[in-house]
Amino acid sequence: MRMDDQRRSTNIEDRRGMRGGGGGGFGGGLPVRMRGMGLIGIIILGLVLLFAPAGIRNMIIGQLTGGGGGASSSAVSTQQAGTQGCPQGDQACDFVSAVLGSTEDVWNSHFSSGNLPGGVRGAYEQPTLVLFEGQVATACGNATSAVGPFYCPGDAKLYIDLSFYETLARRLRAPGDFAQAYVIAHEVGHHVQNMIGATRYVDQARGTREQNPMSVRLELQADCLAGVWGHDANRGGQLEAGDLDEALTAAHAIGDDTLQRGSQGYVTPASFTHGTSEQRQRWFRRGYDSGDATQCDTFAVRDYNQL
C-alpha cells in the first residue's frame, strides 16, 4: 500500500507498555455489570477467537455473554487512557494510523451520502484504535492478545496487539501490508455495523439456534464492508500490485473451515461463527468490486446456505 500521502488518524490510543493494558489485570477489579454487550461482544471479538487456548476462549465467552461464565472473569477493571497518537518514528503505529485515517475518509463519505445498508445517513462517528500489549481492559470486559484484534461496541474502540501481525504472517501465512490493513478495515466494519444497527440482529438471536448463523452473517458483512473500503482506497491510488491478493489470502486463512481443519483436523459447520474461507473471500470481493456498501446486506440473503 502507498501511504505517503494518506492523512494519519489522531484517533489512536497507545496503551503499549502500560501494565494490564490500561487496566488492573485479570481478577483484580471489582465485578461490575456488563453493559448489555452480551453476544455482540463475542461476535465482534476478533478474527481468530479459535486460536485462543481453550481456557481463555471459555473465559472470554463467559465474560461477554454475561452468562455466569465464571464470576472472576467478569470483573472489569477501571480503564486507564493511554497516550493519544503515535510515538515519533514508530513505523508500525504510523501504518495503522494511516489505515485508520483512510477508513475515516471512506466512511465519512459513505455516511454523508447515505450509501449504506438500511439507507442510514448521518455523521460518521470515528472509532478509536487502541494499541495494547498482552492484555487490555475494555467496556466489554478484559481480553488478552490471544483473542486477536477485536471491536468493543460498548466503548466504540478497536483493540489490537500488533504482535497479531506476526501470527498473521507466519502462522496463518498471510503476510503483507494490505493483509494487515484488511484486519483493521474488518474491525472498522464492525463499528460501521454498530452505527447502522446491524448488530441488533445478532443480539436478538442470542441463545437461539440462530445465534451462530447470525454471527456468520455479521462477520461476512464486516468483510464486505472491509472490501468497500479497499475499493475506495484503490480508487485513491493507495493499492499496489499484489495488495488485493494479500487481503484475499488473509480472508481465506481465517475462514472457519480452514481454522478448524488446522486446529482440530475436521470441520463442524454448526459451530461456524465467521464463515468459510470461500465465503469470506467472496464477500470481501463483493465489497471490493462494487464499492457499494448496500451490496453488503448479508442479512437480506434469505437462505443461509446461499450466503
Ligand SMILES: [Zn+2]
Ligand atoms: Zn469480526
